Amino acid sequence: MSTISAAVLLFLVLDPIGNVPLFILGLKNVDPARHKRIILRESLFGLGFLLFFLFLGRYILQILHVSQSSLSITGGIILFMIAIKMIFSHSEEVLGIIMEGEPFVVPLAVPLISGPSAMATVLLLMAREPEHWYKWLTAVIIAWLATAIILQFAGQMKRCLKDRGLLAMQRLMGMILTTVSVQMFIDGIQTTFM
Numbered sequence: 001m002s003t004i005s006a007a008v009l010l011f012l013v014l015d016p017i018g019n020v021p022l023f024i025l026g027l028k029n030v031d032p033a034r035h036k037r038i039i040l041r042e043s044l045f046g047l048g049f050l051l052f053f054l055f056l057g058r059y060i061l062q063i064l065h066v067s068q069s070s071l072s073i074t075g076g077i078i079l080f081m082i083a084i085k086m087i088f089s090h091s092e093e094v095l096g097i098i099m100e101g102e103p104f105v106v107p108l109a110v111p112l113i114s115g116p117s118a119m120a121t122v123l124l125l126m127a128r129e130p131e132h133w134y135k136w137l138t139a140v141i142i143a144w145l146a147t148a149i150i151l152q153f154a155g156q157m158k159r160c161l162k163d164r165g166l167l168a169m170q171r172l173m174g175m176i177l178t179t180v181s182v183q184m185f186i187d188g189i190q191t192t193f194m
Contacts, residue, residue: 007140017150042109054125076182086177
């Protein structure tokens, strides 16, 4: 897998467009003047978690005796569940909680930016070809940067697209993620039996 294809995969998994309504919901009780700073802070936390799993995740898996195929199957299942919720639920149901006050790490950084599927994806990239760590690091930075930029403009996107437009985009991203999750699951099954 090339750096660009890994970055595109990670961008789809991070799903910034689908997360726009969730970020708006998570920040609705916060002063709008603080939104951009909070989104930047949460994005940096999300990046930190992704880099942690990129470089140290495989050692954790080795300690736990978790195989690459198990990780791929699990990541596919989790991503599929998230994608199905994105397709058939409203933003409040995907987020699962109603935020009060200013969010800190949860739920914006984790699980919205750096969720189980994103962590599983970076783990898989590194587990398959650890010698190409620089490619995976570049892919993570590209996908994260694109995500952070989109999320910085969440308010403007909401005003431009309105609720219906954002819901349509969330559902479209959910359908794309469903395909990605099935491929992750198939890859895990193939690795198990090859």
